[in-house]
Amino acid sequence: MNEKSVIQLQQGELATVVALHGGHVFQQRLRSAGIKEGKTVRIVASYPFSGPLVVEIDGRQITLGKGMAQRIIVAMEK
Amino acid sequence: MKTIVLMGDPNVGKSVLFSRLTGVDVIASNYPGTTVDYSKGRIILKEDAFEIIDAPGTYSLSPTNKAEEVAVSLLDKADVVVNVIDATSLERCLLLTVELLEKRKPVIIALNMWDEAQHLGITINVNELENLLGIPVVPTVAITGEGISELMQRMDEVHIPKQSTVTNDDQIWTRIGHIVRTVQTIAHRHHTFRDRLVDATVKPGTGILTAMVILFALFWLVRLLSEGMIRYCAEPVFKLYHGPITTLSNWLGPGFLREILVGKLINGNVDFVQSMGILTTGLFMPFGMVLPYIIAFYLVLALLEDSGYLPRLATVTDNFFHKFGMHGHGILPVLLGLGCKVPGVLASRSLETRKQRFIAIMLIGIAIPCAAQTAVIFGVLGHHGMRYVAIVLGTLASVFILLGLLLNRSLQEECPELFLHIPPYRRPGWSAVVKKTWMRVRWFLAEALPLLFLGVLMAGILDTLGFIEKIASFATPFMKTCFGLPGEAVPALMSGLLRKELAIGMLVPLNLTSAQMTIAITVFSFFPCIATFGVMWKELGGKDLIKAVVIMILTALLAGGLLRLLLI
Numbered sequence: 251m252n253e254k255s256v257i258q259l260q261q262g263e264l265a266t267v268v269a270l271h272g273g274h275v276f277q278q279r280l281r282s283a284g285i286k287e288g289k290t291v292r293i294v295a296s297y298p299f300s301g302p303l304v305v306e307i308d309g310r311q312i313t314l315g316k317g318m319a320q321r322i323i324v325a326m327e328k
Numbered sequence: 329m330k331t332i333v334l335m336g337d338p339n340v341g342k343s344v345l346f347s348r349l350t351g352v353d354v355i356a357s358n359y360p361g362t363t364v365d366y367s368k369g370r371i372i373l374k375e376d377a378f379e380i381i382d383a384p385g386t387y388s389l390s391p392t393n394k395a396e397e398v399a400v401s402l403l404d405k406a407d408v409v410v411n412v413i414d415a416t417s418l419e420r421c422l423l424l425t426v427e428l429l430e431k432r433k434p435v436i437i438a439l440n441m442w443d444e445a446q447h448l449g450i451t452i453n454v455n456e457l458e459n460l461l462g463i464p465v466v467p468t469v470a471i472t473g474e475g476i477s478e479l480m481q482r483m484d485e486v487h488i489p490k491q492s493t494v495t496n497d498d499q500i501w502t503r504i505g506h507i508v509r510t511v512q513t514i515a516h517r518h519h520t521f522r523d524r525l526v527d528a529t530v531k532p533g534t535g536i537l538t539a540m541v542i543l544f545a546l547f548w549l550v551r552l553l554s555e556g557m558i559r560y561c562a563e564p565v566f567k568l569y570h571g572p573i574t575t576l577s578n579w580l581g582p583g584f585l586r587e588i589l590v591g592k593l594i595n596g597n598v599d600f601v602q603s604m605g606i607l608t609t610g611l612f613m614p615f616g617m618v619l620p621y622i623i624a625f626y627l628v629l630a631l632l633e634d635s636g637y638l639p640r641l642a643t644v645t646d647n648f649f650h651k652f653g654m655h656g657h658g659i660l661p662v663l664l665g666l667g668c669k670v671p672g673v674l675a676s677r678s679l680e681t682r683k684q685r686f687i688a689i690m691l692i693g694i695a696i697p698c699a700a701q702t703a704v705i706f707g708v709l710g711h712h713g714m715r716y717v718a719i720v721l722g723t724l725a726s727v728f729i730l731l732g733l734l735l736n737r738s739l740q741e742e743c744p745e746l747f748l749h750i751p752p753y754r755r756p757g758w759s760a761v762v763k764k765t766w767m768r769v770r771w772f773l774a775e776a777l778p779l780l781f782l783g784v785l786m787a788g789i790l791d792t793l794g795f796i797e798k799i800a801s802f803a804t805p806f807m808k809t810c811f812g813l814p815g816e817a818v819p820a821l822m823s824g825l826l827r828k829e830l831a832i833g834m835l836v837p838l839n840l841t842s843a844q845m846t847i848a849i850t851v852f853s854f855f856p857c858i859a860t861f862g863v864m865w866k867e868l869g870g871k872d873l874i875k876a877v878v879i880m881i882l883t884a885l886l887a888g889g890l891l892r893l894l895l896i
Contacts, residue, residue: 261531274497275390281501282387282423283749295531301647302656302746304530309448309517310417311530313643315655315745 256322257303259293265324266290272321280322283312291324331379331405332371332483335428336412337421338385339751341440343367344470345412346382349480353767354382356760357633358751361385361660361678364395366402373483381405387420389427394677394685403428408486409435410479415445415452415467416752418512422504425461434486435463438479442467444752449515457511462489471757526753529637535644542641546632550624554703557620566600566616573598573607588788594837602837610784613829614776621703622772625667626765633764634756638663639748646746652691652732653739654684655746665692667699668772669860673867683741686872690735693856693864694880695728697721700776700828701853708832709849712842719895720850723887727854731883775859776827783826787819787834811847811888812896814838824852825861843895851888854880 259265267289270277280286284307294311295304303319305312334342338360347353350369356362367382383402384395391397403409409428413421428435437457445452458465464485468475528534573590577598580586590598591605600612632638638660646656657679665672669692676688697705709716790796796819804815811817816838824831831852840848856864865873 278388278390278497279392279747282420283747284417284420286501294527295535295643297532297643297647299647300650301532302643304643304750308417308419308514310420311750313530313639313646313656313746313748313750315646315747317745318747 252326253323254326255320256291256293256305256324257296257316257319259296259324261293261296263326264290264292265326267322268325269323270321271323276318276321280318284308284310285312285322291322329377329379330407331381332408332410333381333383333402333406334410334412335383335399335403335406335424336385336440337387337414337417337424338362339749340385340412340414340417340421341470342385342412343382345410345438345440345468345476346380348470348473348476350380353763355764355767357630357638357764358636358754358756359633359638359660360749360751361395361657361675362633364398364674364677366398371480373480378408386424388423389431393680398677403431403433406433408483409433410438410483411435412438412440412470415439415441416448416450418450418452419504419508422507423500426500426504429461429463429489432488432491434488436479436483436486437461437463437465438470438475439465439467440470442475443469443472449517451513451515453511457507460507460510463487471760530640530643530750532644535640539641539644542632542637546628550621550628551706553624553627554621557623558616562616562620566612570598570600576607584792587792588785591784591788592837601833604784604787604833606781606784609833610781613827613833614773614780617707617832618700618703618776618829619769619772621706622667622699623765623769625699625702626768627761629663629667630761630764631756632663634754634761636751636753639750642746642748643750650743651736652729653687653736653743654679655743657746657748658684658688661688661692662696665696665698666702667768668775669693669696669698669856670775670863672696672698673860673863676867680744681741683739684743686739686868687732687735689864689868690876690879691728691732693860693876694854694883695724695731697724697853698828698856698860699772700857704828704832705849705853708836709842709845712845716842716846719846719891720853723850723891724853727883727887731879776829779827779858780829783823783830784833786826787823787830790819810885810892811851812892813840813844813848817848821848821852821855824857825855826858828852828857846895847888847891850891851884854884854887 267287270280289307292306294306300316302313302315334346336342343354343356343363349371352369354367363384369380371378371380381402383399386396386399389400391400411425411428454465464482466475466479529538577590589605589607591603591608594602598608600608603609642656642659645659649656649658661672661675664675672692673689676685679685705720799819800815803818807813807815820831820834823834835848
């Protein structure tokens with residue numbers, strides 16, 4: 251399987267969320283923002299250093315820190 | 329009286345709906361976290377009076393910041409919950425809905441932004457949604473008022489939901505997934521040129537460039553508007569007013585009453601800046617000097633807020649704000665603080681940790697000039713030369729950066745990461761922008777005028793009693809060595825604690841040199857006005873407020889002393 255963390259993707263790439271690595275609160279927070287297993291994410295922007303990541307899911311954009319993004323595991327789409 | 333609480337995710341339109349339902353004006357914007365406290369209003373439904381509360385937004389009933397805690401605590405008061413949902417983000421919003429049903433609260437859903445959902449090709453089967461949830465669902469467009477009367481009509485259909493069978497998170501998500509798949513269809517959209525343009529404003533390179541261009545353009549627009557209003561409105565009006573006030577002054581003759589109402593005559597004439605009477609300086613400062621700038625600033629801020637750009641700006645500036653122990657969301661309280669520090673300090677509630685709130689409040693209190701301060705800086709130092717304006721603003725900016733870095737280092741707590749929903753861009757509606765500006769201007773007048781009149785009155789009385797002279801001569805040695813200023817600057821700076829505008833009327837007659845005026849205005853900029861102290865106390869508590877005051881004094885001594893060495 252071609253699975254990796256969402257922060258390893260390039261700007262503009264598409265992938266499917268396969269897992270959220272983290273505790274209950276973390277998973278709840280991401281899912282309540284629409285980031286959950288089976289969804290397609292598009293990387294809108296990826297900031298250098300420890301800057302944030304902007305992802306698009308269901309047509310809505312969300313900014314999130316790299317530490318959180320690191321724990322979103324995705325599989326590449328064709 | 330029964331209580332209705334409006335609850336929903338951030339930025340779904342609760343405040344707009346609240347204004348529609350009650351006729352009570354509250355500030356609404358296009359970014360998550362606009363409402364940090366609740367507002368109350370009343371409505372009559374079928375002859376019964378209800379209290380209705382606009383709660384801050386929250387994604388779930390497990391709060392992650394202070395504003396969300398407020399929202400969750402309001403739930404206990406609710407006899408009926410109007411759950412406001414963004415129809416374009418149904419899936420995200422349903423978590424709160426399901427949680428509310430689990431709490432067995434009588435809920436009715438306002439499926440808001442219905443027009444935008446249709447526009448985006450999202451169709452929701454409302455009847456099916458009602459069946460699956462077992463509660464009334466009403467499509468609404470709060471901005472235009474569409475669906476509001478149906479929402480009010482159907483308010484009495486609410487009932488306590490049945491004990492649910494859902495027990496854990498997975499089941500909640502399965503249920504939400506099932507509901508969304510059943511009721512919602514989304515037409516596929518291609519990525520257009522406009523989408524790419526929109527994305528460019530949030531990307532690292534182009535985003536920073538956009539931010540600089542936008543902020544510069546807005547700053548320029550504020551100056552253009554405010555100077556236009558001063559030149560074509562305020563100045564002519566006060567020129568006309570000079571005649572009658574001179575007549576009044578002559579008619580009153582010398583004495584206490586003239587001292588208070590008109591103030592001192594400067595070279596035998598009424599001088600709006602220096603006379604320090606209630607009817608002269610007391611009116612000119614707020615209306616002639618500060619109000620044009622306040623109106624211009626808030627008009628431009630409203631455009632910025634309603635456009636949906638601010639969360640993008642927060643994303644672009646995130647790296648920068650992390651250096652100060654905050655994340656990008658910290659730019660919101662800072663921007664509001666440029667208008668008035670009181671709402672700026674309050675807006676820090678949308679930050680998650682105590683450290684972030686403390687740093688945001690400190691920086692706003694000390695290093696962010698509010699609209700009145702900025703008007704004073706430009707209004708007074710502008711005559712001496714833009715160089716001096718630049719020195720004051722540059723000093724404030726340096727203090728912002730240094731103090732931010734220092735506070736971040738000295739406080740232990742880890743800063744959480746930015747987590748922000750980015751709303752779509754929307755064209756700001758003129759009536760909403762004008763209404764919001766008017767609300768804030770009205771608030772400024774209600775806040776500032778009584779304090780200004782009181783200050784002018786007190787200054788007049790203390791001057792007559794010879795008190796001001798005493799303070800001045802007492803402070804002279806200290807002020808001379810530290811700041812190169814005469815002792816008379818002290819009473820002026822002290823009056824600045826009441827209202828910033830007051831200090832100017834007392835500073836100008838001292839005939840300071842440009843360098844002295846620059847130092848005086850810089851030093852007094854570090855101390856906020858009494859209203860800000862009040863709200864800082866409320867938000868931080870007494871101990872941190874004392875810390876804040878100590879930092880203010882140290883900053884004033886250091887920065888003022890340094891400027892004295894450099895300028896004089």
